[in-house]
Amino acid sequence: MATTEQTRCRHCHRILRSARSIALGYGPKCHGKIRKATAAQTGAHKPAAIEKARELxxxxxxxxxxxxxxxxxxxxxxxxxxxxxxxxxxCPAGLKGRHVCYHRVAAQILTLAA
Structure with missing residues (x-):
């Protein structure tokens, strides 16, 4: 009996079916929400932090x-x-508290996308 592994969205955990969605790791709606949330953070944080958060x-x-x-x-x-x-x-940067680390930026993006 062969088993097939299903890929799930990293955000909502629904089963992904299209090759593009599987490659992205997100369904089209969740990917759109994350893109909007990332765009909303562009003025609030440094571009390098946003790029690292996006990569994360x-x-x-x-x-x-x-x-x-x-x-x-x-x-x-x-x-x-x-x-x-x-x-x-x-993280060490987060504990020092001088700057917002990119981990927090990623958390803000995912929280806004919820």
Missing amino acids: IELGAITPLRGRRIFTVISSDGTSSYKTAAQGCT
């Missing part, structure tokens, strides 16, 4: 932990993970 979301390195408010994020070198939300992050 595309790679699936940020996953919801509780609902869609608290997330687990993999560090850029892949050796550790942090808990993040729109209001704060446990």
Whole structure:
């Protein structure tokens, strides 16, 4: 008996069917919501932070932990993970609190897209 693995949307967890959606990791509606939420953040944060946050979301390195408010994020070198939300992050930059880290930007984007 052969088993087929189904790919699910990283945002809403629905089954993805089209090749484009599977490649993106998001269905068309969720992808549109994330694009709108990313565009809404462009004036509030540095372009480099938004680009890193977008990459984090595309790679699936940020996953919801509780609902869609608290997330687990993999560090850029892949050796550790942090808990993040729109209001704060446990990464070293987030703990210093001088700047908004890109983990928080990604959490803000996903929270707005919910």
